[in-house]
Amino acid sequence: MRIKHMRAFGMMLIAAVSLAATQAKAENGTLTVYTYDSFVADWGPGPQVEAAFEAQCDCDLEFVSAADGVALLNRLRLEGGNGRADIVLGLDTNLTEEATAAGFFVEHGQTLSETSVPGGWDDKFFLPFDYGYFAVIYDSETISEPPTSMAEFLAADASNKIVIQDPRTSTPGLGLMLWLREIYGDEWEEALAKLNERTLTVTPGWSEAYGLFTNGEVPMVLSYTTSPAYHILAEEIDRYKAATFEEGHYMQIEVAGITTKGADNPLSTVFMEFMVSSGFQSIIPETNWMLPVADTGAELDPAFLNAIPEKALLLAPETVAAQRKQWVDEWLGVMSR
Amino acid sequence: MARSDEPLIAHSSYSKWLARLVLIALAVLCLTPLVALGVLANASLRFDQAALILTDPVVLRALRFTLIQAALSTVLSIGLAIPVLMALRQIQYAWVQQTVRLLFSLPLVLPQIVAALAIVAVFGQNGWFAALTNELQVGWPSIYGLGGILLAHVFFNMPLAVRIFDQTLQSMPPEYDKMAAQLGLKGFHRFRLVEAVVIRNSVGGVASLIFFLCATSFTVVLMLGGGPRSTTLEVAIYQSLAFDFDLGRALLLILLQIAVTGMIVLTLSLGPQSELGGSNFSISDQATSRFVVVDRPRLRFDSFALLIVAFLFVGLPFGAIIIDGLSANPLQVWAKPSVLAATATSVVIGVASAFLATLFALVLAGAASTRTLAVVPTLALVFPPIVLSAGWLLTIRQFVDPFAFAPALVIVINAAMALPFVIRIIEQALKTHRVRHGPLEAQLGINGWSRWRLSVLPALKLPFLTGFAFAFALSLGDFGVVALFGSDRLQTLPYLIYSNFGSYRSQDAIALALLLTSLVFSAIGLAELFARYDGSERAAPL
Numbered sequence: 001m002r003i004k005h006m007r008a009f010g011m012m013l014i015a016a017v018s019l020a021a022t023q024a025k026a027e028n029g030t031l032t033v034y035t036y037d038s039f040v041a042d043w044g045p046g047p048q049v050e051a052a053f054e055a056q057c058d059c060d061l062e063f064v065s066a067a068d069g070v071a072l073l074n075r076l077r078l079e080g081g082n083g084r085a086d087i088v089l090g091l092d093t094n095l096t097e098e099a100t101a102a103g104f105f106v107e108h109g110q111t112l113s114e115t116s117v118p119g120g121w122d123d124k125f126f127l128p129f130d131y132g133y134f135a136v137i138y139d140s141e142t143i144s145e146p147p148t149s150m151a152e153f154l155a156a157d158a159s160n161k162i163v164i165q166d167p168r169t170s171t172p173g174l175g176l177m178l179w180l181r182e183i184y185g186d187e188w189e190e191a192l193a194k195l196n197e198r199t200l201t202v203t204p205g206w207s208e209a210y211g212l213f214t215n216g217e218v219p220m221v222l223s224y225t226t227s228p229a230y231h232i233l234a235e236e237i238d239r240y241k242a243a244t245f246e247e248g249h250y251m252q253i254e255v256a257g258i259t260t261k262g263a264d265n266p267l268s269t270v271f272m273e274f275m276v277s278s279g280f281q282s283i284i285p286e287t288n289w290m291l292p293v294a295d296t297g298a299e300l301d302p303a304f305l306n307a308i309p310e311k312a313l314l315l316a317p318e319t320v321a322a323q324r325k326q327w328v329d330e331w332l333g334v335m336s337r
Numbered sequence: 338m339a340r341s342d343e344p345l346i347a348h349s350s351y352s353k354w355l356a357r358l359v360l361i362a363l364a365v366l367c368l369t370p371l372v373a374l375g376v377l378a379n380a381s382l383r384f385d386q387a388a389l390i391l392t393d394p395v396v397l398r399a400l401r402f403t404l405i406q407a408a409l410s411t412v413l414s415i416g417l418a419i420p421v422l423m424a425l426r427q428i429q430y431a432w433v434q435q436t437v438r439l440l441f442s443l444p445l446v447l448p449q450i451v452a453a454l455a456i457v458a459v460f461g462q463n464g465w466f467a468a469l470t471n472e473l474q475v476g477w478p479s480i481y482g483l484g485g486i487l488l489a490h491v492f493f494n495m496p497l498a499v500r501i502f503d504q505t506l507q508s509m510p511p512e513y514d515k516m517a518a519q520l521g522l523k524g525f526h527r528f529r530l531v532e533a534v535v536i537r538n539s540v541g542g543v544a545s546l547i548f549f550l551c552a553t554s555f556t557v558v559l560m561l562g563g564g565p566r567s568t569t570l571e572v573a574i575y576q577s578l579a580f581d582f583d584l585g586r587a588l589l590l591i592l593l594q595i596a597v598t599g600m601i602v603l604t605l606s607l608g609p610q611s612e613l614g615g616s617n618f619s620i621s622d623q624a625t626s627r628f629v630v631v632d633r634p635r636l637r638f639d640s641f642a643l644l645i646v647a648f649l650f651v652g653l654p655f656g657a658i659i660i661d662g663l664s665a666n667p668l669q670v671w672a673k674p675s676v677l678a679a680t681a682t683s684v685v686i687g688v689a690s691a692f693l694a695t696l697f698a699l700v701l702a703g704a705a706s707t708r709t710l711a712v713v714p715t716l717a718l719v720f721p722p723i724v725l726s727a728g729w730l731l732t733i734r735q736f737v738d739p740f741a742f743a744p745a746l747v748i749v750i751n752a753a754m755a756l757p758f759v760i761r762i763i764e765q766a767l768k769t770h771r772v773r774h775g776p777l778e779a780q781l782g783i784n785g786w787s788r789w790r791l792s793v794l795p796a797l798k799l800p801f802l803t804g805f806a807f808a809f810a811l812s813l814g815d816f817g818v819v820a821l822f823g824s825d826r827l828q829t830l831p832y833l834i835y836s837n838f839g840s841y842r843s844q845d846a847i848a849l850a851l852l853l854t855s856l857v858f859s860a861i862g863l864a865e866l867f868a869r870y871d872g873s874e875r876a877a878p879l
Contacts, residue, residue: 038840042675070580077582078730166559168576201481204559207838211454214843217461230841332395336566
């Protein structure tokens with residue numbers, strides 16, 4: 001990381017001078033992985049993953065980051081398949097359909113025996129590396145009796161509001177929309193109308209919503225079941241809790257795939273194998289604050305115990321890709337009232 | 338006397354060419370992305386889609402809301418800026434003026450997420466005022482909805498208007514003060530007959546600037562708007578460009594936004610451009626420069642009260658940032674290598690783009706006509722930063738690795754976006770300078786480079802440096818452009834702020850926002866200090 005930031009600084013000084021000089025030489029060459037920002041941040045899994053992988057492959061693992069999963073896919077589109085990525089790590093199942101259709105990826109060729117995600121996994125192009133569940137996170141100092149189901153949450157007194165994200169601009173916002181859709185099907189309009197009354201405001205992204213929540217402006221926010229674990233383990237704060245809903249929780253599965261360029265790099269397959277091994281998986285929970293998809297070689301910290309609900313909900317990627325626009329319009333129609 | 342469509346300053350033909358070059362560069366900078374998007378969207382762009390978009394109720398609602406909130410925000414910001422400005426000029430203590438000027442330079446630099454959270458901490462349903470009114474057993478109104486959007490936009494833009502008008506008035510010939518004093522003009526009458534005449538020319542330009550900033554506002558509109566009924570066109574553009582990657586739709590929406598807001602800006606900027614009132618006062622200023630308006634009351638209660646309210650309105654959200662930032666162990670956060678690197682990156686980009694913006698502004702101000710000056714750079718603002726960045730990415734990727742050129746693009750786009758601000762800040766000073774010194778320069782035969790060196794630059798040190806500092810501040814706070822280019826190789830402070838917010842680290846993010854604010858505070862403070870040190874032609878405006 002340090003070296004990378006030094007490099008970033010150097011980049012600035014020579015501004016337009018391109019990427020020359022940056023590649024460290026290692027026996028087996030370089031593997032370039034596109035991923036999202038928080039993965040490579042000082043506090044993210046990136047630095048540990050890099051160290052662990054480089055120790056075993058005698059190669060140079062280079063991360064290139066974009067803001068989030070959506071930005072990653074856009075970067076691939078903007079580069080039109082001429083980018084440097086061997087592997088793209090950090091798309092979620094809502095994006096894989098479009099990414100596959102655009103022809104950026106090749107089949108990963110891995111047996112799927114190592115990985116287990118609720119509901120199973122059989123995608124030929126993408127391999128999951130972690131997953132999480134969306135949840136209503138509440139401040140237990142304001143709310144003493146949290147709702148135990150989506151129905152109860154929607155019907156509750158509107159004085160305790162929630163802040164949610166916009167499905168047009170944000171992944172969790174899209175997740176909540178699909179969650180409601182999966183529970184209520186075509187009869188979801190009434191649920192949306194109730195949600196509208198429960199909502200203080202709709203933010204463009206997760207950060208704005210979570211900021212309003214931790215600011216104390218609002219006692220509930222849409223986030224992940226793993227959010228409380230962060231506050232417990234990193235900040236020693238246990239006031240924030242996830243409400244468990246009877247109907248089940250909508251999932252987000254994060255995946256990685258090998259690009260057409262990466263198909264020629266033998267390191268790509270090595271990395272995909274490494275990704276579902278305990279060397280990688282053990283880093284994930286307490287740096288990416290998501291759940292591992294394979295054996296981590298140790299027990300999960302008890303702070304994560306409440307993070308795994310009994311019932312997982314997920315719509316098929318092709319359904320989402322086909323229906324998203326229509327659903328967003330319906331969402332807009334009701335939520336704009 | 339110069340007619341308004343004449344250039345501000347007599348010039349040689351090569352400076353005219355330079356100005357044309359800058360204009361062409363601006364046009365290329367803004368139009369290339371559109372062409373690139375058009376070429377790429379070719380497959381998905383159908384003109385029957387255009388009709389579809391123009392009749393889409395979601396788009397129409399967004400358009401209507403964009404215009405309403407932007408118009409209200411502009412009227413409120415300017416309407417409130419004028420009494421605050423009057424009060425500011427009536428306070429005689431220089432330190433009060435300096436403090437207000439410094440504070441009022443800061444809001445625009447704040448990343449929107451930080452500003453919105455700070456505003457909520459003060460004015461929100463669980464904010465400071467709500468806590469206070471709860472104690473007093475009275476209600477506190479919800480800010481979510483149009484009210485919150487206007488609140489945030491006034492927070493950003495009222496101070497901006499005050500700063501630009503104030504800068505304009507500082508270049509008012511001192512004879513005006515003297516004359517007004519001799520005539521016994523006071524209070525509102527004095528303002529109406531003296532100051533109002535001077536700032537009248539800038540109102541249209543400043544209004545169009547603010548209108549644009551508000552029309553293209555995105556994060557605070559969604560965050561404080563209370564739901565998707567408060568949606569601007571910019572949200573729809575962002576959605577189709579970034580989330581849906583529907584280039585055809587994005588392009589049509591962009592064209593719609595450019596057409597509508599462009600028309601409004603043209604109307605505002607082409608409003609009556611009256612001549613600098615009574616420039617025939619232009620006698621030697623040396624004798625009058627130390628003129629002190631003795632009969633101005635030392636302290637007027639109502640001005641002071643108004644100024645305090647305005648100061649608190651802008652200052653309290655910064656108070657929230659300072660309190661939160663200081664509790665986050667800021668020194669430890671600031672000393673992280675990633676933060677130091679991002680700070681260095683931000684400063685380098687900021688200085689480079691401020692340099693470019695000031696240079697462009699000088700070239701334009703030196704040779705282009707007043708009307709061109711009012712319209713062209715502001716029109717550059719119509720193009721959303723995300724459109725410029727995405728379009729340029731698409732353009733240069735044919736030839737090079739676009740992300741390697743990201744820093745250069747960020748610098749140029751930031752400079753173009755700061756240009757209208759810099760021009761607003763320096764144009765009145767240039768005008769006044771021409772009226773007052775033009776004849777003398779002509780008489781002495783000073784022109785070309787020596788005119789800049791001997792006459793213009795020394796006299797206009799303050800507005801130039803202020804313009805430079807403003808451009809620096811704007812670039813430092815920019816996230817829109819970096820958002821698309823940003824990667825592990827191009828991390829600026831705002832990028833790092835968003836990145837911290839995105840990983841539960843809102844405390845660290847606020848500490849970084851505090852760092853960002855301090856940097857801008859120092860830059861603007863230094864500019865003022867430096868400009869006033871030994872000698873711009875008038876030691877102080879009062």
